[in-house]
Amino acid sequence: MQFNDSDILALFRTGNAANKEQAFRQLLSNYQQRLYYHVRRYVSNHDDANDILQNTFIKIWKNLEKFRSDSSLYTWLYRIAGNEAITYLQKTRKLQAQELTESTMNHLIASDSIDTEETLKRFRVAVEDLPAKQKQVFILRYYDELTYEEIAQITDTSIGALKASYHHAVKKIEEKLTA
Amino acid sequence: MDRKTDIKKELENLSSVLLSFKEKDTTPLATEGYFDGLADQIIDTIQHQEFQKTKEGVLSFDIFHHPKLIPYLSRLSVAATLAGIIILGVLGYKDTIHENICHDGIACLTQDEIYQYVHANSNAFEVEEIQEGMKIFLENDNTSMGIQTIEVIKYIDQNKNMLDTEDAATDIF
Numbered sequence: 001m002q003f004n005d006s007d008i009l010a011l012f013r014t015g016n017a018a019n020k021e022q023a024f025r026q027l028l029s030n031y032q033q034r035l036y037y038h039v040r041r042y043v044s045n046h047d048d049a050n051d052i053l054q055n056t057f058i059k060i061w062k063n064l065e066k067f068r069s070d071s072s073l074y075t076w077l078y079r080i081a082g083n084e085a086i087t088y089l090q091k092t093r094k095l096q097a098q099e100l101t102e103s104t105m106n107h108l109i110a111s112d113s114i115d116t117e118e119t120l121k122r123f124r125v126a127v128e129d130l131p132a133k134q135k136q137v138f139i140l141r142y143y144d145e146l147t148y149e150e151i152a153q154i155t156d157t158s159i160g161a162l163k164a165s166y167h168h169a170v171k172k173i174e175e176k177l178t179a
Numbered sequence: 180m181d182r183k184t185d186i187k188k189e190l191e192n193l194s195s196v197l198l199s200f201k202e203k204d205t206t207p208l209a210t211e212g213y214f215d216g217l218a219d220q221i222i223d224t225i226q227h228q229e230f231q232k233t234k235e236g237v238l239s240f241d242i243f244h245h246p247k248l249i250p251y252l253s254r255l256s257v258a259a260t261l262a263g264i265i266i267l268g269v270l271g272y273k274d275t276i277h278e279n280i281c282h283d284g285i286a287c288l289t290q291d292e293i294y295q296y297v298h299a300n301s302n303a304f305e306v307e308e309i310q311e312g313m314k315i316f317l318e319n320d321n322t323s324m325g326i327q328t329i330e331v332i333k334y335i336d337q338n339k340n341m342l343d344t345e346d347a348a349t350d351i352f
Binding site: 021024025028029032033036037040041046049050053054057058061116120123141142143145147166167170171173174177178 | 182183185186190193194196197200201203206207209210213214217218220221222224225228
């Protein structure tokens with residue numbers, strides 16, 4: 001039986017331990033893949049994405065009871081996942097940027113011609129190098145294909161600022177690819 | 180206009196290069212079977228955390244969460260042990276302590292008092308005078324306090340082990 005967001009919330013709020021677990025399992029089933037691939041775009045490897053995802057779901061469990069349905073459930077989930085990813089990146093930013101840039105660039109220099117795969121790697125490095133908030137907007141728009149209204153709910157930012165942010169992000173990546 | 184078309188159109192206006200990437204780029208896939216066990220893994224972690232939280236709440240007065248209690252209890256136990264040893268020691272030796280009989284006026288003196296007296300008066304008497312003075316006690320059967328040879332032998336035999344132990348205890352060099 002497939003539960004929608006409001007079913008999950010209603011079941012979770014009954015307060016019964018078994019119901020809470022069932023509701024949470026349903027939430028995991030509905031969102032684990034979407035949130036995994038969302039956080040996977042912030043970080044370069046699976047282990048980091050797994051850590052972020054686990055922390056995300058633990059936070060969701062702890063705070064789901066307080067969720068007041070002012071926004072839709074999935075934007076709230078994206079918000080938590082995004083914040084977790086950004087916090088993670090801020091902690092490991094220097095190390096990760098260095099690892100990515102060095103490994104990828106060395107590989108690029110070594111090859112005589114830049115084929116599609118290499119260009120894609122270069123593209124990913126350019127996304128990695130974006131400032132945290134800009135990266136979040138880019139990922140939500142470009143990969144997750146959310147509307148600006150949804151992104152505004154997730155990031156608590158005005159639509160105008162989001163459009164500008166997305167525009168800057170796209171231009172920065174393009175510059176790095178064509179340089 | 181649907182969402183996808185809207186996003187595509189916007190990107191087309193911003194950067195045709197990025198639009199071409201959008202069709203080619205794929206996010207790396209998760210390892211096979213990763214999502215199968217993920218829910219259980221997360222729920223286990225949550226339950227473990229909740230259990231720890233509850234345990235901490237129940238055992239809020241657990242001595243391990245009150246580090247100052249540990250040294251206090253240790254000191255208390257050491258003091259109690261020492262007190263116990265002293266009491267047992269006193270009870271154990273109580274029977275072996277005999278009251279002094281002061282009829283002759285000598286037994287009431289401690290060895291230290293005798294030593295101090297002899298030391299202070301070492302020049303006061305000649306050996307002959309001392310022997311003369313002691314003659315009455317040496318000749319009098321009462322000065323032996325009525326202890327028979329057989330009793331002395333029995334006493335030494337009974338306390339042989341104690342003497343051996345004491346010798347061993349002082350034999351530390």
